[in-house]
Amino acid sequence: MLFRVFAKDQLINLYDILAVNHIVGPVSKGVDRHGAPLYDFDFIYDFAELQLDYTATIHSLKRFVLPPRETLCTFDLQKDSWQKHVDFNAYKPTVYFGLHACDINALNKLDKVLIGNVYPDPYYAAKRKNMFIIGVGCTPQPFCFCKSMGTDSVLHGFDLFLTDLGDSYFAEIHSARAFAFMSSLECREPRHSEHLRFVEVNQERMNRFTCHVDTTDLTKILDLEFQAEVWQEWGRKCLSCGTCANVCPTCYCYGIEENVDLGLQHATKTKHLYSCNLIDFAEVAGGHNFRPESHDRLKYRYYHKHRGFVEAFEESLCVGCGRCGQSCLANITVPEVIASVRGEGANHA
Amino acid sequence: MHKLPFVDVLAEKQNHARKQDLTSFEYTFQAEITNVYPLTTTEKLYQIQIIDPEERQRFSFQPGQFVMLELPGIGEAPFSISSSPIRHGDIELCIRAVGNMTDFLARVPRGTRVGISGPFGTSFPVEQMQGHDIMLIAGGLGIVPLRAPIFAVLENRNRFGNIDIIYGARNPSELLFTYQYDMWRQFDINLNIIVDTGDADWQGPVGRITTILEQRIAAAPNMGKNTYAIVCGPPVMFKFVCDMLLKAHLPMQQIFVSLERRMHCGRGKCCRCNIGSTYTCLEGPVFDYWSVMNMKEAI
Numbered sequence: 016m017l018f019r020v021f022a023k024d025q026l027i028n029l030y031d032i033l034a035v036n037h038i039v040g041p042v043s044k045g046v047d048r049h050g051a052p053l054y055d056f057d058f059i060y061d062f063a064e065l066q067l068d069y070t071a072t073i074h075s076l077k078r079f080v081l082p083p084r085e086t087l088c089t090f091d092l093q094k095d096s097w098q099k100h101v102d103f104n105a106y107k108p109t110v111y112f113g114l115h116a117c118d119i120n121a122l123n124k125l126d127k128v129l130i131g132n133v134y135p136d137p138y139y140a141a142k143r144k145n146m147f148i149i150g151v152g153c154t155p156q157p158f159c160f161c162k163s164m165g166t167d168s169v170l171h172g173f174d175l176f177l178t179d180l181g182d183s184y185f186a187e188i189h190s191a192r193a194f195a196f197m198s199s200l201e202c203r204e205p206r207h208s209e210h211l212r213f214v215e216v217n218q219e220r221m222n223r224f225t226c227h228v229d230t231t232d233l234t235k236i237l238d239l240e241f242q243a244e245v246w247q248e249w250g251r252k253c254l255s256c257g258t259c260a261n262v263c264p265t266c267y268c269y270g271i272e273e274n275v276d277l278g279l280q281h282a283t284k285t286k287h288l289y290s291c292n293l294i295d296f297a298e299v300a301g302g303h304n305f306r307p308e309s310h311d312r313l314k315y316r317y318y319h320k321h322r323g324f325v326e327a328f329e330e331s332l333c334v335g336c337g338r339c340g341q342s343c344l345a346n347i348t349v350p351e352v353i354a355s356v357r358g359e360g361a362n363h364a
Numbered sequence: 365m366h367k368l369p370f371v372d373v374l375a376e377k378q379n380h381a382r383k384q385d386l387t388s389f390e391y392t393f394q395a396e397i398t399n400v401y402p403l404t405t406t407e408k409l410y411q412i413q414i415i416d417p418e419e420r421q422r423f424s425f426q427p428g429q430f431v432m433l434e435l436p437g438i439g440e441a442p443f444s445i446s447s448s449p450i451r452h453g454d455i456e457l458c459i460r461a462v463g464n465m466t467d468f469l470a471r472v473p474r475g476t477r478v479g480i481s482g483p484f485g486t487s488f489p490v491e492q493m494q495g496h497d498i499m500l501i502a503g504g505l506g507i508v509p510l511r512a513p514i515f516a517v518l519e520n521r522n523r524f525g526n527i528d529i530i531y532g533a534r535n536p537s538e539l540l541f542t543y544q545y546d547m548w549r550q551f552d553i554n555l556n557i558i559v560d561t562g563d564a565d566w567q568g569p570v571g572r573i574t575t576i577l578e579q580r581i582a583a584a585p586n587m588g589k590n591t592y593a594i595v596c597g598p599p600v601m602f603k604f605v606c607d608m609l610l611k612a613h614l615p616m617q618q619i620f621v622s623l624e625r626r627m628h629c630g631r632g633k634c635c636r637c638n639i640g641s642t643y644t645c646l647e648g649p650v651f652d653y654w655s656v657m658n659m660k661e662a663i
Contacts, residue, residue: 323641
């Protein structure tokens with residue numbers, strides 16, 4: 016990896032260089048009921064909109080890479096035959112300006128199952144191949160437990176990663192494209208003092224994580240405690256609304272529906288993101304539901320994230336961004352659930 | 365100003381290390397319903413043929429695998445193939461009219477164009493079973509996925525030992541494939557059929573499938589290691605039948621089950637078919653009993 020350092024006022028130049036493309040980044044979305052600012056990813060049309068010092072976004076990047084509703088294909092229906100037209104819905108490259116390490120790691124995890132699996136998902140791959148990602152260092156929030164999940168730093172899956180050194184940015188360059196852009200900026204190789212400052216900044220950040228999850232032997236514990244009473248308790252709290260899956264950067268499950276146009280000449284096949292907490296997630300034709308109770312479904316969600324994915328890819332599907340706990344209407348948070356399953360009491364974080 | 369180049373995943377040959385053309389993963393074979401046999405009041409046997417002769421020949425599957433059957437504009441659902449593997453892309457699906465798509469399917473005429481994608485999933489290890497006795501145990505619709513291995517075994521009858529089919533249904537009118545029973549018996553298959561409640565014409569035994577299995581196990585006390593069992597039926601049946609087979613000393617890795625789940629993709633993406641956290645569409649639908657024991661909430 017190559018490193019460069021550039022002054023903070025150069026950032027607008029980097030933005031201008033890239034501005035001919037679509038740019039998605041963190042923008043301010045008002046304040047919550049306590050007056051704290053809210054941020055979300057959205058298209059950016061002016062450098063002033065870009066809030067690189069954002070705390071955390073409400074939603075993940077998923078809206079852009081795995082749209083909540085997506086037309087997979089259309090059919091031309093003739094009297095006795097049909098034609099299928101597949102469209103991957105990717106036409107332009109997009110710059111993602113200012114992603115935190117957890118969100119980049121989330122994409123890397125999605126890649127494993129959606130591109131690296133037996134059957135790659137071309138709709139996702141097409142969008143993923145057209146991303147230019149600029150990461151930025153984050154400020155750990157009280158609900159972030161990415162350090163426990165090993166996703167507090169990112170090693171690949173980005174083009175450029177910026178760390179704020181105070182008066183300048185320390186840039187990790189991870190692609191030839193990014194290197195080309197950087198050569199148009201006034202930047203230089205970092206000095207030894209800046210190496211030290213970079214390590215120091217990251218160390219300071221590490222020390223600011225307050226929320227932790229003990230993942231030691233978690234896959235086995237989830238198996239051992241499959242029948243534990245705590246699941247029932249969480250199930251009674253859970254509203255089965257699916258909000259956690261909505262904001263989760265790595266939830267990718269979906270449902271398919273097909274519709275015929277009123278003219279009966281065309282049909283569309285639409286994918287809509289789903290949630291394993293919704294009641295009919297595992298219901299089969301004929302009415303049998305394999306997970307009828309809310310605790311079955313909640314447990315399955317943890318089982319998939321923290322056990323199944325680990326078995327398949329040797330890492331958890333959870334990146335520890337804490338969004339699900341923040342948006343949960345019943346205040347169910349991952350650190351609490353896991354601590355309770357480990358037998359550490361329901362209210363220990 | 366730098367415009368980023370657009371990467372066309374179709375044109376980019378190195379997109380995926382092994383699979384070059386990503387469209388192939390969204391390909392649907394155009395197929396035609398060539399014939400429909402009503403088997404009972406709710407189940408019909410559909411003969412479906414892939415239209416392009418080359419594609420039809422290239423389509424090959426193993427007994428136990430399933431296809432996604434698509435009615436454009438209506439829906440797509442997984443179905444076990446219940447015809448002989450040697451017939452390639454000229455397949456038979458036995459389907460009960462029970463949901464939106466299957467109700468629609470029950471009304472379409474011969475000649476309707478449908479879509480087939482697949483085959484997907486794991487299969488029964490028929491070759492590994494050669495030289496052994498085989499017990500096929502089916503409850504209700506469970507006979508449908510077992511029909512493919514039955515064909516595969518019949519076509520190489522000399523390579524297998526004793527073959528038992530134990531099949532239970534609720535009542536005689538719900539028995540499937542009745543027209544084939546004589547043929548199966550002629551191939552030296554010990555076919556036992558039992559119904560929960562008989563009717564005026566019913567000559568055979570009445571009761572649970574486990575009664576027959578008990579008798580069969582009692583008749584051959586040391587069947588143990590030389591026997592493979594394939595079980596398919598409603599969730600409640602698996603537990604009882606598999607427990608009895610274990611007691612009869614069948615090793616877990618010689619008991620196979622075919623499980624059913626909701627599926628929206630068949631390709632290990634939609635998560636709808638997960639058992640615990642295992643994809644039924646990729647690692648199943650055929651599992652050995654050891655894997656089933658290791659999956660939570662499987663049966």
